[in-house]
Amino acid sequence: MSQTSTAPRTQEAPSSADGGSPLGNGLKQRHLSMIALGGVIGAGLFVGSGAGVAAAGPSIVIAYAASGLLVMFVMRMLGEMSAANPASGSFSVHADRAIGPWAGFTAGWMFWTLLCVGVAIEAIGAAHIMTGWFPGTPSWMWVLAFMALFCGTNLAAVSNFGEFEFWFAALKIGAIALFLGLGVLAVLGLLPGTSSPGAANLLHDGGFLPNGMDGLLVGLLASVVAYGGLETVTIAAAESQDPVRGVARAVKTTMWRIAIVYVGSMLVIVTLLPWNDPAVTEQGPYAAALNHLGIPAAGEIMNVVILIALLSAMNANIYGSSRMAYSLVSRGQGPKALGKVSGRVPRRAVLASCGFGFVTVLLSYWYPDTLFAWLLNMVGGVILVVWGFIAVSQFVLRRRLEREAPDKLVVKMWGFPYLTWVALAGVAGVLVLMVLDQDTRVQVAFTAGLTVALAVTGYVMQRRAAATR
Numbered sequence: 001m002s003q004t005s006t007a008p009r010t011q012e013a014p015s016s017a018d019g020g021s022p023l024g025n026g027l028k029q030r031h032l033s034m035i036a037l038g039g040v041i042g043a044g045l046f047v048g049s050g051a052g053v054a055a056a057g058p059s060i061v062i063a064y065a066a067s068g069l070l071v072m073f074v075m076r077m078l079g080e081m082s083a084a085n086p087a088s089g090s091f092s093v094h095a096d097r098a099i100g101p102w103a104g105f106t107a108g109w110m111f112w113t114l115l116c117v118g119v120a121i122e123a124i125g126a127a128h129i130m131t132g133w134f135p136g137t138p139s140w141m142w143v144l145a146f147m148a149l150f151c152g153t154n155l156a157a158v159s160n161f162g163e164f165e166f167w168f169a170a171l172k173i174g175a176i177a178l179f180l181g182l183g184v185l186a187v188l189g190l191l192p193g194t195s196s197p198g199a200a201n202l203l204h205d206g207g208f209l210p211n212g213m214d215g216l217l218v219g220l221l222a223s224v225v226a227y228g229g230l231e232t233v234t235i236a237a238a239e240s241q242d243p244v245r246g247v248a249r250a251v252k253t254t255m256w257r258i259a260i261v262y263v264g265s266m267l268v269i270v271t272l273l274p275w276n277d278p279a280v281t282e283q284g285p286y287a288a289a290l291n292h293l294g295i296p297a298a299g300e301i302m303n304v305v306i307l308i309a310l311l312s313a314m315n316a317n318i319y320g321s322s323r324m325a326y327s328l329v330s331r332g333q334g335p336k337a338l339g340k341v342s343g344r345v346p347r348r349a350v351l352a353s354c355g356f357g358f359v360t361v362l363l364s365y366w367y368p369d370t371l372f373a374w375l376l377n378m379v380g381g382v383i384l385v386v387w388g389f390i391a392v393s394q395f396v397l398r399r400r401l402e403r404e405a406p407d408k409l410v411v412k413m414w415g416f417p418y419l420t421w422v423a424l425a426g427v428a429g430v431l432v433l434m435v436l437d438q439d440t441r442v443q444v445a446f447t448a449g450l451t452v453a454l455a456v457t458g459y460v461m462q463r464r465a466a467a468t469r
Contacts, residue, residue: 089327380443
């Protein structure tokens with residue numbers, strides 16, 4: 001599993017506040033804190049969770065808690081490695097150091113593809129909301145406007161990205177806090193005009209597990225997707241004024257963020273509403289709950305929150321993909337033309353990431369049932385493969401750090417090595433569930449094809465580089 005002596009040792013320049021990296025350090029601690037807090041709140045939570053509730057019923061709380069525990073382990077492992085060696089390539093750099101350049105190449109370009117496709121999905125979703133507010137306006141106009149806006153902000157100083165994410169995160173956190181506050185008051189019967197539902201919605205209409213284990217598994221798969229994006233904070237930390245402290249603080253607060261935002265929200269929703277209420281999927285669970293409480297214009301309020309979540313994700317994905325591309329290129333694992341840095345920003349990498357994202361948007365219009373569907377399937381299981389690389393890398397690097405630089409273990413994975421194995425088994429288990437589920441089986445096949453293609457390409461490049469040394 002360890003890297004052979006013939007592997008090329010081209011490494012990304014360290015990122016630190018002392019100017020050792022060509023990139024900037026314009027992200028402040030308040031930026032990182034809000035990115036860490038807001039990064040866990042995405043459009044998938046506000047809308048996509050409805051399908052999970054409809055499938056799992058009240059047991060969706062267990063599904064989100066189980067997948068949340070897996071994410072906590074993954075983030076803890078990633079935090080340990082990133083605090084010890086901050087780098088804009090994050091887990092790609094760690095995989096390079098632990099397993100070999102082929103692994104860093106595979107994990108990095110897979111994640112880059114995932115983020116760029118994500119930019120397209122988010123741009124299309126945001127444009128759909130805008131055309132609802134402004135009937136008669138073309139969807140492409142809004143897509144172009146949003147792509148231009150966030151491409152522009154990411155071409156400028158990194159502090160611009162940080163400021164956008166700071167305010168986006170603040171608005172999302174405020175919306176979730178208000179929702180949870182109203183929901184808890186309603187559950188307790190303390191909200192004027194409401195009476196406490198007690199445990200009726202949790203135990204009636206088929207009970208806590210109305211669709212059996214099959215429904216719970218569908219809910220589990222839906223919840224895993226909703227957690228994607230947390231990794232960006234470890235990428236952003238490399239351009240902060242204090243990368244080690246930033247990563248450590250972000251990772252250490254992951255547990256309560258997941259518990260409150262995801263598990264807490266799901267518990268409030270399934271306690272307030274019958275799980276089989278059609279509004280849960282038609283309006284989205286959050287809008288349905290607010291309508292149930294008689295909040296005026298609940299649907300439009302949620303549209304505003306969802307738009308903010310989509311724009312935040314677009315901004316973060318353009319940033320994350322450009323830094324991942326830059327990191328790969330700096331290690332000789334991508335086109336050299338993308339490695340140029342000007343104004344301490346990898347502007348060519350930003351343009352390439354935005355360009356791929358915009359092409360993906362066009363594919364969604366031109367070939368929605370062929371090429372775009374193929375892309376969506378291809379990235380369907382990418383995050384699980386990345387988590388697998390993180391677990392293996394942490395296992396290898398932890399042993400190395402304990403021998404060579406124990407002082408760098410500022411953040412430690414709990415229960416090492418046992419919980420590392422548990423996390424790896426959890427990732428494998430979710431992939432097996434995806435294979436068994438008819439709706440997600442094709443995603444595993446496409447993701448496996450992408451993984452093999454990149455791994456073979458990366459291995460060939462590694463061998464050629466070794467041969468020329």
